[in-house]
Each structure stands twice: as structure tokens, then as C-alpha cells.
Amino acid sequence: MGRRVYLDNAATTPLRPEVLEVMMPFLTGQFGNPSSIHQDGRTTRAAIENSRKTVANLIGASTGEIFFTSGGTESNNMAIKCAVSDLGVTRIITSPAEHHCVKHSVEHLLAKNAVHVDFVKIDKYGLPDFNHLESLLATDNGKTLVTLMHANNELGSMLDLQRLSELCHKYGAWLHSDTVQTVGHFPINVKQTPVDFISGASHKFYGPKGIGFIYINSRCHIHPYIDGGSQERNMRAGTENICGIIGLAKAMQLAYAELEEDKAHINGIKQYMKDQLIATCPGILFNGHPSESLYTVLNVSFPPDPQTELMVMSLDIAGISASGGSACSSGAESQSHVLEAIGHPSDRTPVRFSFSRNTTKDDIDFAVHQISGILAGGVHVTV
Numbered sequence: 143m144g145r146r147v148y149l150d151n152a153a154t155t156p157l158r159p160e161v162l163e164v165m166m167p168f169l170t171g172q173f174g175n176p177s178s179i180h181q182d183g184r185t186t187r188a189a190i191e192n193s194r195k196t197v198a199n200l201i202g203a204s205t206g207e208i209f210f211t212s213g214g215t216e217s218n219n220m221a222i223k224c225a226v227s228d229l230g231v232t233r234i235i236t237s238p239a240e241h242h243c244v245k246h247s248v249e250h251l252l253a254k255n256a257v258h259v260d261f262v263k264i265d266k267y268g269l270p271d272f273n274h275l276e277s278l279l280a281t282d283n284g285k286t287l288v289t290l291m292h293a294n295n296e297l298g299s300m301l302d303l304q305r306l307s308e309l310c311h312k313y314g315a316w317l318h319s320d321t322v323q324t325v326g327h328f329p330i331n332v333k334q335t336p337v338d339f340i341s342g343a344s345h346k347f348y349g350p351k352g353i354g355f356i357y358i359n360s361r362c363h364i365h366p367y368i369d370g371g372s373q374e375r376n377m378r379a380g381t382e383n384i385c386g387i388i389g390l391a392k393a394m395q396l397a398y399a400e401l402e403e404d405k406a407h408i409n410g411i412k413q414y415m416k417d418q419l420i421a422t423c424p425g426i427l428f429n430g431h432p433s434e435s436l437y438t439v440l441n442v443s444f445p446p447d448p449q450t451e452l453m454v455m456s457l458d459i460a461g462i463s464a465s466g467g468s469a470c471s472s473g474a475e476s477q478s479h480v481l482e483a484i485g486h487p488s489d490r491t492p493v494r495f496s497f498s499r500n501t502t503k504d505d506i507d508f509a510v511h512q513i514s515g516i517l518a519g520g521v522h523v524t525v
């Protein structure tokens with residue numbers, strides 16, 4: 143097989159070996175059901191509660207405010223839908239650039255006539271206009287939930303969560319922020335930054351897939367999202383994903399312990415790729431905020447050219463895993479709602495490259511070499 147370079151870490155990251163190591167005993171010998179009262183159950187229950195403590199400590203929450211879920215999608219659905227069903231929310235303020243799991247949750251509530259929805263204006267980087275947000279908040283339009291993502295998964299642009307939380311607080315609005323792309327990559331402290339709901343997904347910070355968490359501020363009294371047994375203190379029924387929970391906590395602990403080092407390395411990689419692309423691809427543009435941005439994401443826009451029309455597929459053939467700003471179902475790529483919302487020209491081709499702690503300059507050299515090959519009219523397959 144030819145060389146492959148993985149530059150799609152905003153989609154998912156590889157599992158760290160240290161994380162796998164702590165998960166293994168819970169896939170083998172320690173398999174007791176945490177709800178069982180015997181010793182095998184008590185062992186796994188204690189491991190889950192230790193993990194909860196780790197997660198809570200890392201974001202300045204109390205353990206009673208952390209609930210494990212199946213990932214970012216479930217956490218975001220839970221926050222938005224429970225805010226409406228249990229907190230009396232009748233208006234949602236959101237943006238046109240949210241992740242599908244937020245967008246579709248809001249659309250679902252709208253279709254059921256459960257809420258009124260206001261869209262805050264966004265700028266060319268996909269970031270909300272705070273003046274417009276304040277004017278929306280200032281109109282008394284019922285109990286309000288603001289749901290705005292901390293960092294945009296396609297563009298990388300990051301909003302000022304502190305400013306957002308203070309604004310929501312000023313107007314008495316509940317605040318949910320989709321922090322799936324920032325947990326494990328940026329410090330978050332819910333004591334300093336008063337939010338009501340945030341979400342995390344372990345597979346975005348080198349943990350296992352299918353496990354995440356939701357932070358719910360203790361002032362939000364919501365009812366169970368999934369009915370059944372009394373797991374997760376009655377909030378989310380079903381036998382726990384024990385090895386996932388153990389892996390999530392370990393991955394998050396490592397991510398925060400090594401954050402500065404990883405950030406410096408990945409920032410360097412992002413800048414290096416940007417410089418290389420500017421030097422080799424005439425007419426290339428960059429989407430997303432130039433400084434207020436995820437260091438893991440570089441979203442580029444190739445100029446109109448027959449060679450770039452199916453760029454993500456060409457890159458794949460050339461050994462590079464990257465992502466288009468698109469839902470690609472039949473081989474034909476359609477423009478994403480995020481790029482459409484920022485007015486990205488439909489004749490240019492967007493590609494999201496996203497990096498990890500494992501990405502090297504050599505990976506970037508290879509990727510840029512393959513990209514120039516594609517632009518020159520031929521895909522370079524290396525064996």
C-alpha cells in the first residue's frame with residue numbers, strides 16, 4: 143500500500159496507546175455491571191466515578207454536573223431538547239453555522255412549534271455578531287436558550303466564550319455551547335466562564351469513539367433524556383460504556399497535561415502547511431478566522447479549476463485523508479451549510495485539513511507535493 147497521511151483529525155483522532163492500555167482491563171477481566179451490588183459491580187462503579195471526578199476537575203465542575211453520553215451529538219441534543227422541555231425555553235437563538243446535531247435539533251423543535259428561533263448574523267469567518275446578538279437578547283421574546291458553538295468544526299473559527307457567557311448572563315438567557323472541538327484542546331473552566339451546558343466527545347482528543355459527556359450546570363433542573371434504569375443519577379438510562387468512560391477520562395487528562403506542548407507543535411504544523419500552500423498553490427485562499435481559531439484546523443479554498451473539482455477524492459487517491467466542506471454521498475460534493483452561510487463562492491473548492499499531535503512536517507511536505515501534482519493535472523500515487 144502506498145503512503146497515507148491522515149489530515150482529518152477534526153473528524154476524529156487516533157486512539158492514544160496509553161488510553162487503550164487503561165481501557166483493556168475493562169474489556170476483559172473487569173466486566174461487572176456497575177449497577178450490580180456485588181464486588182465486580184462495585185469495582186466498575188468506582189472506576190466510573192473516578193473518571194467522572196477527573197472530567198469534573200479538568201473543567202472546574204462538580205462531579206454532580208457531569209453526565210456520560212454516547213458523544214457530542216447526544217450531549218447537544220440533550221441540552222437543547224431538555225432546555226425546551228424542562229426549563230420553559232420558548233425561544234432559541236442560534237447561528238446558521240452550527241454543527242448538524244445542533245442545527246437539526248433546533249429544526250426539529252421548530253417543526254413541532256415548540257420554539258421560536260432567531261438566527262444571529264455571522265461574519266465572513268462564521269463568528270456571531272455580538273451587537274446583533276445583544277439586540278436579539280434585549281427584545282423580550284420569552285425564555286431564551288442561546289446555542290452557539292465554541293469553535294466551528296469546518297472553519298476552525300473560535301468565539302469568545304467568556305464574552306458570550308457574560309452577555310447571556312446579563313439578559314438571563316440559558317447558554318449551551320457546543321464545545322466538541324475545543325474540549326481537550328483549550329482550557330475550559332465553567333467556574334470562570336458561566337455556561338449552562340457544554341459537550342465533549344472523547345474521539346476528538348485521542349480517546350475512544352461513542353463516548354462523550356455533557357456538563358449541566360446544577361442550576362438547570364432537567365429530567366432524564368433517556369428513560370429506563372437509574373444510571374447516571376437517573377439522567378441517562380442504560381448500562382454504562384465502562385471502557386469508553388475510562389478511556390475518555392484518561393484521554394482528557396493526558397490532553398490537558400500536555401496541552402501547551404501539543405498546541406505549540408500543532409500550531410507550527412498549521413503555519414508550515416499554510417506557508418507551503420501559499421508558496422505552491424497560486425490563488426489559494428484560507429477560510430476561517432486568521433487568529434481566533436482552532437490550531438488543529440486549516441480550511442483552504444482552491445481557485446476554480448477542473449483539477450480541483452473533486453479535490454477530496456483526488457487527495458484520497460493521492461494518499462491524503464482530508465475533508466471537504468461537504469456532505470459527500472454520491473461522489474458529487476455539495477457545498478456545506480456553513481460555507482454557504484459565510485458566502486463562500488460555490489465555484490471554489492474548500493478542503494479542511496486538520497492536524498494532530500502525531501502530524502509531522504514530513505507529512506505536510508508529502509501532502510503539499512501531492513496537492514501540487516493534482517493541480518498540475520496528475521494524481522501522484524506513491525507506492
Ligand SMILES: Cc1ncc(COP(=O)(O)O)c(C=O)c1O
Binds near residue numbers: 241320322343
Ligand atoms: C462541533 C461538533 N459538534 C458535534 C459533533 C458530534 O460529535 P459526535 O461525533 O461525538 O457525536 C462534532 C463531530 O463531528 C463536532 O465537530
